Amino acid sequence: MLSSLAGVLFDGFAYGMLLFLLSVGLSVTLGMMNFVNLAHCSFAMVGGYATLSLMTKSGWPFLATLPMAFVAAALVSIVLERTLYRRLYRASDLDQCLLTIGIVFISVAAYAWFYTTEQQSIRVPDWLQGSAHVAGMSFASYRMFLIVVGLAVTALLILFLEKTRFGARVRAAVDNQRMARGLGIDVDRAFMFTFALGGGLAGLGGALSIQVVGLDPTFALAYLVYVLIVVAVGGLGSIGGSFAAAVVLGISDMAGKYYFPWLGAFLIYLVMVGLLMWRPQGLFGKR
Amino acid sequence: MENASLHFQQKVRWHPLEIVFWLCTLLPFVVTPSYLSLASQIAITALFALSLDLILGYAGIVSLGHAAFFGVGAYTAGLLAKHYWAEPLTGLVLAAVLSGLVGYALSHVVVRFRHLALIMLTMGFGLLLHEAANSASALTGGADGLQGFKVPAVLGFKFDMFGRAAYAYSLVVLFLCFLVARRIIHSPFGLALRGIRENATRMPAIGAPSRAHLRKAYTIAAVLAGIAGALLTHTTSTVSLETLSFGRSADVLVILILGGAGRLYGGIIGAIIYMVARDQFSGANPQYWYFWIGLLLVAVVMFLPNGILGGIGALYKKSK
Amino acid sequence: MVAQDIALELPQGRRYALIGPNGAGKTTLMNLITGMLRPDAGQIFLGGEEITALRPDLRVKKGLARTFQINTLFPQLSALEAVTLAVLEREGHAHNWWRSLPRFGAAIEEAQGILDSLKIPSTRETRELAYGQQRLLEIALALATRPKVLLLDEPAAGVPKDESAQLFNAIDGLSRELTILFIEHDMDVVFRFASRIIVMVGGRILVQGPPDEIARDERVREVYLGKARLAA
Numbered sequence: 080m081l082s083s084l085a086g087v088l089f090d091g092f093a094y095g096m097l098l099f100l101l102s103v104g105l106s107v108t109l110g111m112m113n114f115v116n117l118a119h120c121s122f123a124m125v126g127g128y129a130t131l132s133l134m135t136k137s138g139w140p141f142l143a144t145l146p147m148a149f150v151a152a153a154l155v156s157i158v159l160e161r162t163l164y165r166r167l168y169r170a171s172d173l174d175q176c177l178l179t180i181g182i183v184f185i186s187v188a189a190y191a192w193f194y195t196t197e198q199q200s201i202r203v204p205d206w207l208q209g210s211a212h213v214a215g216m217s218f219a220s221y222r223m224f225l226i227v228v229g230l231a232v233t234a235l236l237i238l239f240l241e242k243t244r245f246g247a248r249v250r251a252a253v254d255n256q257r258m259a260r261g262l263g264i265d266v267d268r269a270f271m272f273t274f275a276l277g278g279g280l281a282g283l284g285g286a287l288s289i290q291v292v293g294l295d296p297t298f299a300l301a302y303l304v305y306v307l308i309v310v311a312v313g314g315l316g317s318i319g320g321s322f323a324a325a326v327v328l329g330i331s332d333m334a335g336k337y338y339f340p341w342l343g344a345f346l347i348y349l350v351m352v353g354l355l356m357w358r359p360q361g362l363f364g365k366r
Numbered sequence: 367m368e369n370a371s372l373h374f375q376q377k378v379r380w381h382p383l384e385i386v387f388w389l390c391t392l393l394p395f396v397v398t399p400s401y402l403s404l405a406s407q408i409a410i411t412a413l414f415a416l417s418l419d420l421i422l423g424y425a426g427i428v429s430l431g432h433a434a435f436f437g438v439g440a441y442t443a444g445l446l447a448k449h450y451w452a453e454p455l456t457g458l459v460l461a462a463v464l465s466g467l468v469g470y471a472l473s474h475v476v477v478r479f480r481h482l483a484l485i486m487l488t489m490g491f492g493l494l495l496h497e498a499a500n501s502a503s504a505l506t507g508g509a510d511g512l513q514g515f516k517v518p519a520v521l522g523f524k525f526d527m528f529g530r531a532a533y534a535y536s537l538v539v540l541f542l543c544f545l546v547a548r549r550i551i552h553s554p555f556g557l558a559l560r561g562i563r564e565n566a567t568r569m570p571a572i573g574a575p576s577r578a579h580l581r582k583a584y585t586i587a588a589v590l591a592g593i594a595g596a597l598l599t600h601t602t603s604t605v606s607l608e609t610l611s612f613g614r615s616a617d618v619l620v621i622l623i624l625g626g627a628g629r630l631y632g633g634i635i636g637a638i639i640y641m642v643a644r645d646q647f648s649g650a651n652p653q654y655w656y657f658w659i660g661l662l663l664v665a666v667v668m669f670l671p672n673g674i675l676g677g678i679g680a681l682y683k684k685s686k
Numbered sequence: 687m688v689a690q691d692i693a694l695e696l697p698q699g700r701r702y703a704l705i706g707p708n709g710a711g712k713t714t715l716m717n718l719i720t721g722m723l724r725p726d727a728g729q730i731f732l733g734g735e736e737i738t739a740l741r742p743d744l745r746v747k748k749g750l751a752r753t754f755q756i757n758t759l760f761p762q763l764s765a766l767e768a769v770t771l772a773v774l775e776r777e778g779h780a781h782n783w784w785r786s787l788p789r790f791g792a793a794i795e796e797a798q799g800i801l802d803s804l805k806i807p808s809t810r811e812t813r814e815l816a817y818g819q820q821r822l823l824e825i826a827l828a829l830a831t832r833p834k835v836l837l838l839d840e841p842a843a844g845v846p847k848d849e850s851a852q853l854f855n856a857i858d859g860l861s862r863e864l865t866i867l868f869i870e871h872d873m874d875v876v877f878r879f880a881s882r883i884i885v886m887v888g889g890r891i892l893v894q895g896p897p898d899e900i901a902r903d904e905r906v907r908e909v910y911l912g913k914a915r916l917a918a
Contacts, residue, residue: 181667184656185657188660556783
């Protein structure tokens with residue numbers, strides 16, 4: 080009983096780390112510029128397919144592809160931001176939704192064209208496969224890897240935001256854009272950088288998720304729902320909120336699947352609806 | 367001053383183009399008789415889009431879960447036909463009532479929120495209903511949907527493979543619902559909805575109970591969407607889980623925006639264009655269809671913010 | 687604390703000016719009175735009836751109307767549509783979704799009358815009106831609710847000097863049974879139209895009284911008016 084609980088918590092936490100990586104970028108850019116970027120998961124797919132290509136076509140080792148996944152996704156984010164997104168910063172929520180959904184559709188078709196609609200998989204190195212056995216319970220190595228990466232990224236993010244000057248500028252811009260501009264902070268640059276960072280992290284998340292959930296063109300839409308839930312529940316612009324929400328969601332999902340399989344995803348949606356009704360600005364969002 | 371009333375009368379009068387349009391809807395019977403089942407689908411989708419227009423285009427509620435009501439209507443009609451009797455008109459009424467009730471219940475929550483929370487909540491409710499229907503397979507047939515029943519005819523006209531009765535049925539219901547929608551839009555209530563859309567802050571300051579208005583609009587929209595769902599069940603004699611899906615909610619949103627929200631005919635125009643194009647171009651590779659729709663969406667948002675009807679309207683104004 | 691210890695009584699039928707430096711809490715006070723903000727403590731009465739817990743739209747129904755400092759209008763509605771809407775809401779017809787608008791002739795006539803009295807063109811979309819006309823439309827919308835008390839938040843904000851006199855003449859021409867409280871920064875206008883002046887500073891009421899008393903008040907001079915002005 081306890082071991083299954085520990086297993087669920089462990090798996091859920093690992094899944095939560097994946098969701099966090101996928102969602103944190105969206106939360107910050109939404110909080111900063113109020114720009115609803117529903118194409119965020121398409122950036123994740125850039126990272127996923129980058130890793131896939133590098134491994135299968137160029138024979139790169141898995142770990143080496145991860146930074147490239149980050150960079151590729153970050154680059155695509157910047158290009159999109161500079162060309163299309165920045166014209167719609169003042170547009171309505173609906174317009175931003177529609178534009179970015181359009182981009183999702185285009186990207187899904189593009190991925191299908193280049194990579195077919197088949198479910199893709201990769202071979203992660205041996206030391207990441209299998210599981211470790213501790214205290215009579217077994218913990219999948221890859222999931223441990225996810226947790227380590229997730230926590231490391233979180234730590235780096237917090238360090239960056241709290242300890243560096245650029246990080247302080249980013250925080251200011253998220254908190255109060257007008258005042259930040261008034262203080263002479265180049266909000267545009269801060270935003271572009273943050274966008275790239277968020278996109279890159281999504282790309283990293285996409286690459287890491289291949290082993291867990293596979294990769295096919297519909298990823299962008301399928302996971303969009305979960306990402307949006309994390310962002311809405313965690314609160315826009317809050318890294319801590321995204322972290323908490325992702326963990327809660329990851330564990331709820333695992334718990335739901337394990338203890339109430341007949342409920343399916345119902346539990347997550349119920350949790351989201353309930354939480355949003357109670358706190359529409361999210362757990363840590365500003366009103 | 368008499369021309370004060372005239373100002374309103376102008377907007378209420380039937381434009382000759384409208385009459386031409388509705389007469390043209392009869393053309394498929396004669397010109398393209400082999401496409402009548404597609405025509406039925408278009409009429410049903412048009413009604414669904416019209417129902418969304420009421421809340422999105424006129425009241426300003428962005429809903430990513432409108433398929434919930436479509437699905438409730440579809441399943442109600444299906445369950446009635448499967449277990450009790452297969453007369454469609456009573457099915458329509460029951461579907462309307464049930465989806466209206468669900469809409470009324472949800473409206474109490476929906477009208478309290480705005481922006482992202484509202485979008486997420488509407489999406490969440492849609493997803494919840496979809497999951498619930500998926501799980502309750504004893505009732506709904508789960509992922510396979512509701513099958514094994516047949517709605518043979520409406521008012522004595524048989525639903526056959528030629529699709530004449532189906533199209534006539536869908537068209538008549540669409541037209542009647544359209545008349546209702548038109549009535550609403552040109553009524554004081556319709557003006558109030560536009561007021562809410564134009565400036566939600568100002569409404570309480572002129573003594574308007576905005577939330578009550580929105581609840582009513584949401585309920586009416588749910589009723590119309592439910593009717594559309596029932597029509598689908600009656601004309602195809604199946605109910606699929608897809609009627610409750612997020613994909614359907616997203617599709618109808620795209621259709622409405624394409625045609626132009628807040629212009630009464632936007633949903634209908636959008637439905638015609640979208641469904642005809644999809645029928646022609648989708649063919650073997652559905653994902654390439656999504657490429658073009660994606661491109662179109664980006665183009666519409668960047669260049670034609672009020673959809674096709676808005677673009678035509680702007681051209682018309684410029685030419686004057 | 688934005689507004690504190692406000693004890694304010696406005697007997698019927700007079701024009702009151704609410705003045706004070708920026709950030710003194712004047713608009714906040716108006717938001718509290720109209721119900722857009724909830725007070726942490728205290729009570730609000732309208733004509734002897736307590737309205738503290740009432741929703742903003744219900745306060746309007748009781749006869750309390752306001753205008754906004756920044757135009758809060760309906761951009762794509764014509765002036766006539768907007769004012770007619772306000773009349774329809776007042777009469778309780780706005781829930782009617784079955785009868786067509788032209789049938790509500792009385793409401794439309796009344797709306798047209800209000801627009802005529804303020805010389806606002808009725809059939810153009812609000813966003814096409816001149817700024818001064820939009821400010822007047824702000825007032826027209828409030829008047830359409832047949833208020834007993836009218837709160838005007840800087841009605842002449844952004845309007846050039848020569849036009850603002852015209853605007854205030856229009857306000858002055860309003861029924862004497864209407865109690866008006868207006869926020870204003872232009873002292874000429876304030877001293878000309880107000881029968882009583884209330885001065886707010888730092889979230890509190892500093893002093894209130896008839897114009898000549900306020901003009902002589904030392905504290906007011908120091909804080910707000912500036913000695914040089916009143917020397918004239």
